[in-house]
Amino acid sequence: MQSHLLIRIKTHFMNCNITESITWFHACKINDVPENGGVCVKYKESQIALFYFKRRDEWFATQNLCPHRRQMALSRGMIGSLNGEPKVACPFHKKTFSLVDGRCMNEEDDCSIKTYLVKVENDDVYIGFAGADNDEEEIFA
Amino acid sequence: MVGYKFCEKLLTKADQNEFEIIIFGEEIHPAYDRIHLSEFFSGKTAEDLSMAPKDWYQSNGITLHLGDPVSNIDREKKIVYSYKGITETYDYLILATGSSAFVPPIPGSDKKGVFIYRTIEDLEMMTSFAKNAKKGAIIGGGLLGLEAAKAMIDLGITDTHVIEFSPRLMPRQIDSAGSEILKSKLETLGLKILTNTNTSAILGNNAITGMLFADNSSIEVDMLVISAGIKPRDEIAKKSGLEVGPRGGIVVNDYMQTTDPNIFAIGECALHKGMIYGLVAPGYEMADVVVNVLIANDKTFSGYDMSTKLKLIGVDVASFGDPFASNSDCHTIVFEDKSKGIYKRINVSKDGKHLLGGVLVGEAASYNMLLQTCKNKMVLPPNPEDIILGSRGDGKQGSADSVSALPDDAVICSCESVTKSQICNAVSEGGCESVNAIKKWTKAGTGCGGCIPMVKDLMLHTMKTNGKYVKNVLCEHFNYSRQELYDLIKLKSLKSYDEVLDALGEGDGCELCKPPIVSILASLWNEMILTKGNDTAQDSNDRYLANIQKGGTYSVVPRIPGGEITPEKLIVIGQVAQKYNLYTKITGGQRIDMFGAHVSDLPEIWKELIDAGFESGHAYGKSLRTVKSCVGSTWCRFGLHDSVSFAIRIEERYKGLRSPHKLKGGVSGCIRECAEAKSKDFGIIATEKGWNLFICGNGGSKPQHALLLASDIDSETCIKYLDRYLMFYIKTADPLTRTATWLNKMDGGIDYVRNVVVNDSLGIAHELESEMQLLIDNYKCEWKEVVDSPDLRKRFSHFVNAPEEKDPTIRFEPLRDQKKATEWK
Numbered sequence: 001m002q003s004h005l006l007i008r009i010k011t012h013f014m015n016c017n018i019t020e021s022i023t024w025f026h027a028c029k030i031n032d033v034p035e036n037g038g039v040c041v042k043y044k045e046s047q048i049a050l051f052y053f054k055r056r057d058e059w060f061a062t063q064n065l066c067p068h069r070r071q072m073a074l075s076r077g078m079i080g081s082l083n084g085e086p087k088v089a090c091p092f093h094k095k096t097f098s099l100v101d102g103r104c105m106n107e108e109d110d111c112s113i114k115t116y117l118v119k120v121e122n123d124d125v126y127i128g129f130a131g132a133d134n135d136e137e138e139i140f141a
Numbered sequence: 142m143v144g145y146k147f148c149e150k151l152l153t154k155a156d157q158n159e160f161e162i163i164i165f166g167e168e169i170h171p172a173y174d175r176i177h178l179s180e181f182f183s184g185k186t187a188e189d190l191s192m193a194p195k196d197w198y199q200s201n202g203i204t205l206h207l208g209d210p211v212s213n214i215d216r217e218k219k220i221v222y223s224y225k226g227i228t229e230t231y232d233y234l235i236l237a238t239g240s241s242a243f244v245p246p247i248p249g250s251d252k253k254g255v256f257i258y259r260t261i262e263d264l265e266m267m268t269s270f271a272k273n274a275k276k277g278a279i280i281g282g283g284l285l286g287l288e289a290a291k292a293m294i295d296l297g298i299t300d301t302h303v304i305e306f307s308p309r310l311m312p313r314q315i316d317s318a319g320s321e322i323l324k325s326k327l328e329t330l331g332l333k334i335l336t337n338t339n340t341s342a343i344l345g346n347n348a349i350t351g352m353l354f355a356d357n358s359s360i361e362v363d364m365l366v367i368s369a370g371i372k373p374r375d376e377i378a379k380k381s382g383l384e385v386g387p388r389g390g391i392v393v394n395d396y397m398q399t400t401d402p403n404i405f406a407i408g409e410c411a412l413h414k415g416m417i418y419g420l421v422a423p424g425y426e427m428a429d430v431v432v433n434v435l436i437a438n439d440k441t442f443s444g445y446d447m448s449t450k451l452k453l454i455g456v457d458v459a460s461f462g463d464p465f466a467s468n469s470d471c472h473t474i475v476f477e478d479k480s481k482g483i484y485k486r487i488n489v490s491k492d493g494k495h496l497l498g499g500v501l502v503g504e505a506a507s508y509n510m511l512l513q514t515c516k517n518k519m520v521l522p523p524n525p526e527d528i529i530l531g532s533r534g535d536g537k538q539g540s541a542d543s544v545s546a547l548p549d550d551a552v553i554c555s556c557e558s559v560t561k562s563q564i565c566n567a568v569s570e571g572g573c574e575s576v577n578a579i580k581k582w583t584k585a586g587t588g589c590g591g592c593i594p595m596v597k598d599l600m601l602h603t604m605k606t607n608g609k610y611v612k613n614v615l616c617e618h619f620n621y622s623r624q625e626l627y628d629l630i631k632l633k634s635l636k637s638y639d640e641v642l643d644a645l646g647e648g649d650g651c652e653l654c655k656p657p658i659v660s661i662l663a664s665l666w667n668e669m670i671l672t673k674g675n676d677t678a679q680d681s682n683d684r685y686l687a688n689i690q691k692g693g694t695y696s697v698v699p700r701i702p703g704g705e706i707t708p709e710k711l712i713v714i715g716q717v718a719q720k721y722n723l724y725t726k727i728t729g730g731q732r733i734d735m736f737g738a739h740v741s742d743l744p745e746i747w748k749e750l751i752d753a754g755f756e757s758g759h760a761y762g763k764s765l766r767t768v769k770s771c772v773g774s775t776w777c778r779f780g781l782h783d784s785v786s787f788a789i790r791i792e793e794r795y796k797g798l799r800s801p802h803k804l805k806g807g808v809s810g811c812i813r814e815c816a817e818a819k820s821k822d823f824g825i826i827a828t829e830k831g832w833n834l835f836i837c838g839n840g841g842s843k844p845q846h847a848l849l850l851a852s853d854i855d856s857e858t859c860i861k862y863l864d865r866y867l868m869f870y871i872k873t874a875d876p877l878t879r880t881a882t883w884l885n886k887m888d889g890g891i892d893y894v895r896n897v898v899v900n901d902s903l904g905i906a907h908e909l910e911s912e913m914q915l916l917i918d919n920y921k922c923e924w925k926e927v928v929d930s931p932d933l934r935k936r937f938s939h940f941v942n943a944p945e946e947k948d949p950t951i952r953f954e955p956l957r958d959q960k961k962a963t964e965w966k
Contacts, residue, residue, distance in 0.1 A: 027941070027942060033941070034677050036677045037676065037677030047948075050941070053649070056649060069965040069966065071692070071693055072948055072950050076681055076684070076685070077681070078652040078680070091682075096652070
């Protein structure tokens with residue numbers, strides 16, 4: 001039995017409060033990401049889902065792995081909102097996760113996904129990884 | 142579970158400052174949901190099954206000692222001693238020790254590979270052992286035994302025997318005729334059932350290798366689960382000098398008090414008037430009795446209705462009231478359909494007025510209504526058989542309004558004892574307008590969940606009575622039904638999802654409203670679905686024009702109209718599958734599916750298929766799939782007309798047509814109906830004089846035969862009617878509603894549709910035909926457009942920053958000279 005006792009740090013740029021150093025990784029150009037959709041970014045040996053929420057003019061990044069059936073699929077999921085909170089739905093079984101804090105928004109589910117910082121400079125999109133980067137295994141496994 | 146329910150009820154009914162609860166539990170998990178234990182094998186974890194997280198106990202001031210059972214009770218001093226040495230005093234002590242598995246005294250039951258089926262630990266041990274086991278057996282053909290058989294199948298041991306001592310399965314719940322039907326149903330699933338069989342020994346040295354029966358026959362077995370009943374856990378009560386029954390169980394009175402008035406026993410360990418109650422609902426009722434006694438309310442336990450409905454290995458089984466009433470007390474009405482595996486029995490009082498009880502096997506949709514009719518002594522209709530057979534003759538479906546006939550105090554949810562009036566109040570006064578809201582407000586439907594369909598009917602009924610307009614809105618972003626949106630989008634000539642959201646909705650949209658709206662856009666204008674920003678609003682399969690499969694690869698289905706294909710095209714499919722290493726399989730719709738394609742290979746695969754003359758098969762869309770055909774009069778000696786040519790013509794006509802759900806058709810060249818057209822959304826069957834057109838058939842989970850719309854019509858009339866019917870369906874159906882369900886919900890049913898389509902009662906026939914013609918004229922192969930467009934092709938890669946690389950986590954395994962996706966966790 002796996003227990004998921006990850007300590008989650010809020011890393012969405014709107015409400016982050018991080019003093020540690022952040023590694024910024026150049027993911028792609030703005031035009032590479034479909035409006036109101038996602039793409040998958042290869043970062044070292046991990047996969048990050050990057051979303052451009054054009055209606056809200058916001059960018060989000062999460063792990064690409066859906067924890068439900070452990071499928072590399074979230075970047076192909078549909079994004080939207082629930083009571084104003086942005087979310088992504090996995091294409092496999094429509095589990096939905098908050099893009100703000102990564103928690104599963106379906107009732108009676110307690111799995112969650114990691115979220116990452118995103119920043120946009122000119123035409124370039126960067127994903128931010130906080131501190132020493134030793135969590136690849138968790139995203140990838 | 143019952144202990145947890147006691148805490149929950151005490152917390153809500155009593156002042157928290159007036160008591161303190163301390164729990165000792167033998168297991169290391171807090172209380173968990175044993176009813177759904179077998180879901181552990183379908184991937185649920187101990188946490189998923191738990192009734193409440195550990196911090197629930199903490200935040201409610203409950204002290205929890207897990208893995209530490211009570212070892213001694215000093216009744217004089219009112220002190221309990223735990224196994225690990227904790228000492229606590231008490232005012233009242235509640236024993237909710239439950240039961241353990243009853244293991245019959247069979248020599249060899251201590252061998253390796255023999256399990257009991259009771260706790261999460263048992264299940265964990267079974268899971269690891271099952272990896273090396275091939276032949277399974279279960280002792281016990283009761284409710285739990287069949288649950289254990291399901292677990293064996295889930296663990297991959299399909300060669301499993303169920304061994305029952307008595308002459309039939311589930312002897313406590315159903316009669317022998319029902320049991321026979323259940324047995325044959327289970328046998329079709331591969332289980333081997335031995336009734337009247339007494340196990341005399343378990344064979345093998347260290348580990349089990351087989352079983353010997355009383356008649357000296359034997360079977361080979363390498364994993365055995367004993368599930369032959371329960372034994373109340375009364376050791377601590379016995380040790381403390383409390384009275385226990387001769388066959389076990391702590392004796393309690395109507396207040397659930399043991400022979401020591403300060404000690405209570407509830408749940409499966411309690412023996413009330415000679416009965417052990419092995420179900421959860423009576424256990425909850427007992428917990429409620431004790432809570433009421435403690436807060437000085439007068440409430441007693443007066444037995445409990447043992448009616449139950451379950452789904453065992455996919456077979457519905459239910460019994461209610463007195464299922465075994467003998468012929469001298471009542472009239473028995475039996476309906477039995479051996480070919481479909483359905484058995485229904487009701488026992489009706491001699492005067493024909495009341496329902497006394499009954500048994501349902503194979504189909505139990507009417508269980509809730511029957512149970513209510515029985516419990517509330519409602520007067521039966523003049524022909525009592527109607528309640529199990531439905532009214533017959535006119536082909537119309539009964540309405541859901543039957544809930545209105547129930548009395549207000551009818552218990553709808555027996556797990557939580559919620560009555561009809563409580564549910565109606567939650568809607569009228571609590572403002573609950575969804576099943577989830579009612580669940581939160583009343584707790585109805587939070588136990589076994591069996592009453593949820595009835596709760597929903599009651600909710601809709603109450604809302605209608607209150608004059609509320611009940612409408613199926615899509616989600617929080619749109620306050621319109623699909624039909625309203627269809628009309629509004631057409632009126633305003635909206636062409637993209639964002640335009641629709643801006644004009645008619647609010648917020649950001651979501652996975653519930655995006656697919657139906659882009660489907661409406663496609664049904665209205667038939668423009669390329671991946672343009673105008675509509676790509677990211679498509680459901681995932683439509684977005685990649687392919688079906689996502691386990692592991693994240695896709696499957697590819699080119700259109701093969703009517704199932705007719707040249708050898709040259711067959712060779713191309715073979716070559717493409719070989720080149721891209723794809724698994725190939727013939728589909729149910731007479732075409733060929735190629736599985737295991739990487740997303741980045743899709744455009745190249747389709748380029749090769751399109752170059753050979755193929756088009757998209759739209760297997761990924763809510764759209765026309767296939768028109769299946771038999772070989773027809775060109776070759777068949779019975780054929781009346783050329784069914785293949787007509788099927789091809791129809792499939793070519795409606796290919797690419799987007800609809801509320803998928804559409805399938807069939808054309809048969811004679812009455813033998815080899816194309817199985819009557820199981821399709823539209824079925825065309827040749828007659829001497831022309832064609833018979835059937836509509837709204839369905840395979841799938843609720844099969845339904847198509848109904849005759851028009852007979853002996855010529856090909857042109859047939860197509861005209863099809864145009865009107867399909868367009869009428871597209872314009873009026875709710876999202877994800879197949880034509881069969883659409884028809885079932887329609888007032889007036891097939892007669893109404895026939896009036897609209899054939900007699901043009903609404904005067905819209907011409908409009909429907911011209912709308913269809915517009916869609917047909919606008920058809921283009923979506924895949925050809927992608928292959929020809931570098932911009933669209935760009936979206937078909939896994940990594941945006943490494944488009945040439947494939948997803949490295951995709952894994953395949955070999956299977957019969959091909960491959961399969963590695964099983965997910």
